[in-house]
Amino acid sequence: MPYGQLVDDSQCNMVCSGDSTEFCGAGSRLALYQDNSATPPNPSTCITGRDSFSFGNSGIQFIPRQGSTNTVNGTGPQMFATTLDPSTDGSLQHTVITNCKTCPYSSNEAPLYNFELYQNILSPYGIFGTPIPIAPQAGEPLTFLGFSTSTAYAQFCAKPNPVSPEGLFIGFPLLSVGGYTDRFSICPNTTANGILTVIYSPIANHADYTLSSCQDAYMLLTPFYTITD
Numbered sequence: 001m002p003y004g005q006l007v008d009d010s011q012c013n014m015v016c017s018g019d020s021t022e023f024c025g026a027g028s029r030l031a032l033y034q035d036n037s038a039t040p041p042n043p044s045t046c047i048t049g050r051d052s053f054s055f056g057n058s059g060i061q062f063i064p065r066q067g068s069t070n071t072v073n074g075t076g077p078q079m080f081a082t083t084l085d086p087s088t089d090g091s092l093q094h095t096v097i098t099n100c101k102t103c104p105y106s107s108n109e110a111p112l113y114n115f116e117l118y119q120n121i122l123s124p125y126g127i128f129g130t131p132i133p134i135a136p137q138a139g140e141p142l143t144f145l146g147f148s149t150s151t152a153y154a155q156f157c158a159k160p161n162p163v164s165p166e167g168l169f170i171g172f173p174l175l176s177v178g179g180y181t182d183r184f185s186i187c188p189n190t191t192a193n194g195i196l197t198v199i200y201s202p203i204a205n206h207a208d209y210t211l212s213s214c215q216d217a218y219m220l221l222t223p224f225y226t227i228t229d
Contacts, residue, residue, distance in 0.1 A: 046157035055117035081124030093146035139203035175219035
């Protein structure tokens with residue numbers, strides 16, 4: 001399970017009070033049973049039935065998509081909101097998602113819960129200008145604008161995770177944008193010391209990255225207390 005540590009089944013040795021033929025865990029242990037007869041959730045449908053704060057304090061991690069043939073060396077699990085240098089970026093601050101925790105304008109003052117998904121809008125914490133997401137463009141980073149009067153792009157949601165190593169639909173939910181969970185890639189930025197950047201549907205012959213160096217990825221929405229360096 002993503003919210004705990006998997007241990008050997010032998011550690012769950014307390015008989016269930018309602019069914020003496022089954023075990024219900026032990027001290028600080030919980031036995032989890034999966035009902036294979038239940039109808040699995042639809043991975044293309046946004047998760048509903050949660051309160052407004054379910055994804056209010058989230059981290060973003062990435063995992064390679066199954067079948068991806070491209071690789072990126074030195075990948076780290078956690079991603080950060082990174083604002084471009086305000087001295088050169090103009091009046092509208094552009095924020096992108098990278099693996100750079102130590103960049104001068106990264107949201108590293110709130111590294112444990114640096115994104116909020118609320119009312120279908122994904123917003124980074126710890127960045128000046130209350131950045132709002134803009135509609136993704138093929139080949140470009142997932143981008144947020146600070147000090148903008150534009151309407152926020154409101155087509156983000158969380159969807160069931162069908163590719164978790166913990167089991168089908170058990171893992172952290174996947175971030176969806178515009179209805180898709182499979183349009184993200186992690187690309188080393190060749191103009192910024194190889195910093196890994198989240199790109200939406202990368203393209204060939206881009207000025208900031210090489211397509212063959214990108215890695216297809218899913219973005220995971222994780223609770224803040226699971227994030228580590």
